[in-house]
Amino acid sequence: MGTTERKEREKAELKEQILTAAKKILLREGQEGLSIRKIAADIEYSPATIYLYFKDRDAIMYELMEMGFMLMNRYMVSAFAEQDPVRRIHEIGRSYIHFGLENKDWYDLMFNSDKPMKHIEKCMEDWDEGMAMFNFLCMTCKEAIDKLQLKGQNERILALHLWSSVHGLVNLAQTERLEIVERHNNASLIAQTLDSMMQCIFKI
Amino acid sequence: MGTTERKEREKAELKEQILTAAKKILLREGQEGLSIRKIAADIEYSPATIYLYFKDRDAIMYELMEMGFMLMNRYMVSAFAEQDPVRRIHEIGRSYIHFGLENKDWYDLMFNSDKPMKHIEKCMEDWDEGMAMFNFLCMTCKEAIDKLQLKGQNERILALHLWSSVHGLVNLAQTERLEIVERHNNASLIAQTLDSMMQCIFKI
DNA sequence: GATGTTTATGAACACTGTTTATTTTTTTAA
DNA sequence: TTAAAAAAATAAACAGTGTTCATAAACATC
Numbered sequence: 385m386g387t388t389e390r391k392e393r394e395k396a397e398l399k400e401q402i403l404t405a406a407k408k409i410l411l412r413e414g415q416e417g418l419s420i421r422k423i424a425a426d427i428e429y430s431p432a433t434i435y436l437y438f439k440d441r442d443a444i445m446y447e448l449m450e451m452g453f454m455l456m457n458r459y460m461v462s463a464f465a466e467q468d469p470v471r472r473i474h475e476i477g478r479s480y481i482h483f484g485l486e487n488k489d490w491y492d493l494m495f496n497s498d499k500p501m502k503h504i505e506k507c508m509e510d511w512d513e514g515m516a517m518f519n520f521l522c523m524t525c526k527e528a529i530d531k532l533q534l535k536g537q538n539e540r541i542l543a544l545h546l547w548s549s550v551h552g553l554v555n556l557a558q559t560e561r562l563e564i565v566e567r568h569n570n571a572s573l574i575a576q577t578l579d580s581m582m583q584c585i586f587k588i
Numbered sequence: 589m590g591t592t593e594r595k596e597r598e599k600a601e602l603k604e605q606i607l608t609a610a611k612k613i614l615l616r617e618g619q620e621g622l623s624i625r626k627i628a629a630d631i632e633y634s635p636a637t638i639y640l641y642f643k644d645r646d647a648i649m650y651e652l653m654e655m656g657f658m659l660m661n662r663y664m665v666s667a668f669a670e671q672d673p674v675r676r677i678h679e680i681g682r683s684y685i686h687f688g689l690e691n692k693d694w695y696d697l698m699f700n701s702d703k704p705m706k707h708i709e710k711c712m713e714d715w716d717e718g719m720a721m722f723n724f725l726c727m728t729c730k731e732a733i734d735k736l737q738l739k740g741q742n743e744r745i746l747a748l749h750l751w752s753s754v755h756g757l758v759n760l761a762q763t764e765r766l767e768i769v770e771r772h773n774n775a776s777l778i779a780q781t782l783d784s785m786m787q788c789i790f791k792i
Numbered sequence: 793g794a795t796g797t798t799t800a801t802g803a804a805c806a807c808t809g810t811t812t813a814t815t816t817t818t819t820t821a822a
Numbered sequence: 823t824t825a826a827a828a829a830a831a832t833a834a835a836c837a838g839t840g841t842t843c844a845t846a847a848a849c850a851t852c
Contacts, residue, residue, distance in 0.1 A: 430832045515768045544781050552756025564719045584788045634801045
C-alpha cells in the first residue's frame with residue numbers, strides 16, 4: 385500500500401505548516417495578534433480547515449508553548465553545565481531572565497497565559513515542560529543546600545522561592561511596572577536584584 | 589443659572605454609572621468578559637455613548653485599576669499599622685498575597701494588564717498608585733535595614749526583591765503553575781515560601 | 793418660537809473563534 | 823475504467839468584539 389503512510393505524512397506536514405505560520409504571526413504581532421483566520425490566510429487554507437488539525441485555539445497555544453520551552457533550553461545549556469551548584473543557580477536565574485526579557489511572547493505563553501493550561505486541563509494531561517524545569521531546579525537546590533550545609537532549608541521551597549522571584553522580576557519588567565523603580569534601567573536593576581537575592585539565600 | 593452645574597453633575601453621574609457597570613461585569617465575568625457593549629447594555633445606553641465619557645476601553649481599564657488600589661488598601665491597613673518594620677514587611681507580604689489570591693481580576697488589572705498602562709502612556713501620566721505603594725515599601729525597608737544594621741543592603745533593591753517575590757508567587761498561583769510544585773495546597777505552599785524569604789533576608 | 797449646542801444613537805467597518813451542511817478531492821473496489 | 827465510499831476542504835452562518843461617524847433628538851439660550 386504505502387498510501388496510509390503518505391496520508392499520515394501529509395497530515396503531519398500540514399499540521400507543521402499551521403504551527404510554523406502560527407509561530408511567524410506570534411513573533412510578528414504578539415499573542416493578541418495571533419488569530420486562526422490569520423494562520424489560515426498564511427497557509428492559504430480556509431479557517432475551518434485548521435479545526436481538522438487542532439481541537440481549538442488553545443490546542444495551538446499549547447503546542448506553541450512546547451516550542452517555547454525548546455527555545456528556552458537553548459538559553460539554559462551553558463547554565464546547566466556549570467559545576468558549582470550555587471553558581472549554577474545564579475546562572476540559571478540569569479539565563480531565565482535573559483530569555484524572558486528577549487522573548488516576551490514566548491515567555492507569556494509558557495508562564496502566564498491560561499490558554500495552554502486550559503488545554504492541559506481539557507486533555508487531563510500534565511505540564512511536563514514546567515515540571516521538568518522545576519525538578520531540575522530542585523535537584524540543584526538540594527546540591528547547594530548540602531554543599532553549604534544550609535540547615536532548615538527545604539529544596540522544594542527554596543526552588544519555588546527562586547522561581548517566583550525571577551518570575552516576578554520578568555513580569556514586572558515586561559509590563560513596564562519597573563519604570564517606577566528606576567526609569568530606563570531595567571537590565572541593571574534586575575541584575576542587582578538577582579545578585580541581592582543570591583546573597584540573601586547563600587550568603588556569598 | 590445652575591444649569592451648567594447640574595449638567596456637570598449629570599455627566600459625572602453617568603460616568604460613575606459606566607464604571608459601576610464595568611465593575612459589576614468584571615466581577616461576574618472577568619477581564620475577558622468585560623466589553624463596552626455589555627456595559628452599554630447594562631446602563632441601557634448605546635455603545636457609542638460610552639465613547640462620550642471615556643476615550644477608549646483602556647481608559648475604563650485605567651479607572652478600574654484605580655478602584656482596585658482602593659480595595660487593596662483595605663487589605664493593607666492592619667499591616668501598615670504594625671510597629672516593627674520587619675514584622676510590618678511580613679504583614680504587607682501576607683496582605684498583598686491575600687489580596688492577590690482573593691481578587692484575581694483586580695490584581696491582574698493592577699499588576700499584569702498592559703491596558704491601564706497603555707492609557708498612562710497615551711496620557712503621559714504616571715502610575716501614581718504603584719509608586720505610592722512602592723515608596724511606602726521602600727521606607728519600611730529603610731527602617732528595617734537601619735534597625736537590623738544590614739550592611740550593604742539598598743532599600744530600593746530590597747523593596748524590589750520583596751515585591752517581585754510576592755508578585756511572582758501570586759502570578760504562579762493564579763495561573764495554576766503552582767500545581768506542579770504541590771497539588772491543591774497553594775495557600776500553605778505560599779505561606780511557607782514567604783516565611784522562608786523573610787528568614788533569608790532578615791535572618792529571623 | 794428660532795438658534796445653537798450638547799447628547800445620544802444607528803449603522804457601518806473590520807475584526808474574532810467556532811460549527812455545520814455542502815462540495816470537492818482522493819481512494820478503494822468492482 | 824467507472825461507480826461507490828471515504829476523506830479533506832470550504833462557504834456561510836452565528837454570535838460576538840472595539841471603534842467611528844453621520845444623523846437625529848434633546849435641551850438651553852436669546
